Amino acid sequence: MVEAFFEWFPTTWLGMFFGVEQTALFYFIAIVAMILVIVLPLLIAVAFTVYFDRKIWAAVQMRRGPNVVGPFGLLQSFADGIKLFLKETIIPSGANKVIFLLAPMITFTLALIAWAVIPFGEGMAVANLNVGVLYILAISSLGVYGIIMSGWASNSRYAFLGSLRSAAQMVSYEVSIGFVLVCVLMAVGSLNLSDIVVAQQGSILNWYIWPFLPIYVIFFISTLAETNRPPFDLPEAEAELVAGYQVEYSSMAFALFFLGEYANILLMSAVMAILFLGGWYAPLEALDFIPGWIWLLAKTAFGFWMISMVKAFVPRYRYDQLMRLGWKVFLPISLFLVIFYAGVMMYAGWLPK
Amino acid sequence: MISLPVLAFYLFAAATIGAAVMVISAKNPVHSVLWLILAFFSAAGLFVLLGAEFLAMLLVIVYVGAVAVLFLFVVMMLNINYEELREGAQSYLPIGGLVGVILLIELIMMGISWQFGADVTVNAAQPTPMLTEVQNTEALGRVLYTDYIFIFQSAGLILLVAMIGAIVLTHRTRSGVKRQSIARQNARRPEDAYGLVDAEVGAGATIPTKKGQGERP
Numbered sequence: 001m002v003e004a005f006f007e008w009f010p011t012t013w014l015g016m017f018f019g020v021e022q023t024a025l026f027y028f029i030a031i032v033a034m035i036l037v038i039v040l041p042l043l044i045a046v047a048f049t050v051y052f053d054r055k056i057w058a059a060v061q062m063r064r065g066p067n068v069v070g071p072f073g074l075l076q077s078f079a080d081g082i083k084l085f086l087k088e089t090i091i092p093s094g095a096n097k098v099i100f101l102l103a104p105m106i107t108f109t110l111a112l113i114a115w116a117v118i119p120f121g122e123g124m125a126v127a128n129l130n131v132g133v134l135y136i137l138a139i140s141s142l143g144v145y146g147i148i149m150s151g152w153a154s155n156s157r158y159a160f161l162g163s164l165r166s167a168a169q170m171v172s173y174e175v176s177i178g179f180v181l182v183c184v185l186m187a188v189g190s191l192n193l194s195d196i197v198v199a200q201q202g203s204i205l206n207w208y209i210w211p212f213l214p215i216y217v218i219f220f221i222s223t224l225a226e227t228n229r230p231p232f233d234l235p236e237a238e239a240e241l242v243a244g245y246q247v248e249y250s251s252m253a254f255a256l257f258f259l260g261e262y263a264n265i266l267l268m269s270a271v272m273a274i275l276f277l278g279g280w281y282a283p284l285e286a287l288d289f290i291p292g293w294i295w296l297l298a299k300t301a302f303g304f305w306m307i308s309m310v311k312a313f314v315p316r317y318r319y320d321q322l323m324r325l326g327w328k329v330f331l332p333i334s335l336f337l338v339i340f341y342a343g344v345m346m347y348a349g350w351l352p353k
Numbered sequence: 354m355i356s357l358p359v360l361a362f363y364l365f366a367a368a369t370i371g372a373a374v375m376v377i378s379a380k381n382p383v384h385s386v387l388w389l390i391l392a393f394f395s396a397a398g399l400f401v402l403l404g405a406e407f408l409a410m411l412l413v414i415v416y417v418g419a420v421a422v423l424f425l426f427v428v429m430m431l432n433i434n435y436e437e438l439r440e441g442a443q444s445y446l447p448i449g450g451l452v453g454v455i456l457l458i459e460l461i462m463m464g465i466s467w468q469f470g471a472d473v474t475v476n477a478a479q480p481t482p483m484l485t486e487v488q489n490t491e492a493l494g495r496v497l498y499t500d501y502i503f504i505f506q507s508a509g510l511i512l513l514v515a516m517i518g519a520i521v522l523t524h525r526t527r528s529g530v531k532r533q534s535i536a537r538q539n540a541r542r543p544e545d546a547y548g549l550v551d552a553e554v555g556a557g558a559t560i561p562t563k564k565g566q567g568e569r570p
Binding site: 027099129130131134135137138141142144145148149152160164167168171174190191320324 | 357384387406407410413414417418419422423425426429430489490535
């Protein structure tokens with residue numbers, strides 16, 4: 001994608017306008033254009049994701065869900081967005097203003113920049129990093145800062161308690177996510193996300209979900225905790241903490257948190273699709289004529305559907321149970337599985353060269 | 354015109370130094386930690402520019418993602434009186450300065466040996482294995498898990514011992530604390546907790562004496 005873009009771009013009117021090829025300015029504009037190609041559809045996808053989330057939730061509870069704005073209520077998220085946009089941004093008088101406003105921006109930005117390494121097809125990533133998996137891990141571990149800063153800067157007890165919960169929760173579940181990734185990486189022999197997908201080439205039988213099923217389950221549940229989704233949405237637990245770290249936020253600042261959260265959920269669904277569900281490959285080789293990015297989107301949607309269903313029918317965990325699950329259940333199991341898979345691959349000679 | 358990598362280097366370097374200065378000069382300790390995070394992050398950017406992307410990601414994951422979060426956690430929870438904290442700062446100036454000077458001398462010595470050392474030019478010109486052939490991560494792994502395996506493992510052991518030591522030192526067994534036993538909680542059935550009693554009209558019910566044995570009156 002990148003090389004094709006660099007060949008294509010100078011032939012367009014914008015490229016001719018700049019005349020010389022491959023100057024610093026050229027690369028700058030080309031990269032900005034590529035980022036926009038990812039980010040704008042992503043934001044629209046997030047808007048519809050919120051809508052689908054509400055619809056799925058409503059369907060499980062035998063309600064109608066949003067059905068007023070636009071056909072089938074499809075424009076509900078945009079109406080909500082306009083409403084939030086027009087509202088006043090309230091900054092509490094006791095708040096630390098700079099950090100208070102910085103926090104939602106950080107959450108939102110981090111949710112977007114992680115998409116840079118997601119390969120939407122063969123070579124279709126903004127940055128095809130050699131350490132793509134570590135990049136995802138690094139960005140998702142940075143995500144905690146938006147929440148912890150918002151909680152502290154709000155100068156409110158509810159917000160602070162919510163942010164402390166969130167920090168502890170995200171740090172704990174990152175450990176098991178790390179071990180899950182190690183298992184997959186051992187089978188692939190590369191930290192590059194494209195290489196991970198290529199290693200699953202072929203039909204649905206070659207996908208990593210089959211050999212790594214227990215790992216997949218652990219990753220899925222850890223994803224729920226990492227993105228603060230129910231049943232692990234304790235940072236915002238409205239019954240105890242009103243809305244946790246979001247309690248003092250209004251208007252666009254709140255909207256940024258909300259969008260960032262859903263962009264993160266979509267990201268983790270996409271990572272799940274790449275690690276376990278064969279990324280851009282079709283389930284049957286006969287279906288390969290459909291472009292890869294459509295398959296990736298379909299698999300991401302499937303991941304999101306599962307996350308949404310969990311929200312609909314699982315009650316919220318208690319906080320000590322959450323911590324116990326992370327440290328006393330998932331950590332030993334995933335540690336054992338790392339050694340188990342390493343041993344099996346070692347003796348069967350399945351380790352990549 | 355200045356090239357893009359050079360521009361990026363100066364940007365990251367300026368951010369690192371500026372953030373590092375702010376770490377020690379910020380009034381609020383929470384701000385200090387936030388500046389420290391920015392310094393870590395810019396240093397990771399410098400690593401990327403050097404072509405050491407694995408180290409950069411590790412710096413972000415370990416230091417920014419875990420260590421600094423705990424820093425921030427602790428600093429936010431402490432209710433520090435900043436004025437009081439500032440008062441004694443002058444008396445620590447000599448020892449702080451001494452540590453700073455020693456660090457500076459060590460860095461200068463390292464720079465000198467990097468410039469004029471015997472094998473340095475050979476090693477720098479030909480790192481093993483060549484960076485063009487294998488990836489960063491693989492190159493590091495090959496060295497760490499072969500030549501330096503014992504040093505690497507003992508570093509890990511030292512960390513483990515430190516961790517156990519910290520737990521042993523801070524752990525205290527208090528008496529009279531009610532703890533939950535997850536196994537007992539999970540093994541508990543509704544029948545153990547309550548029983549149904551049919552009460553006749555106007556007669557009332559006899560309350561079962563023992564838990565879990567709601568017999569009919």
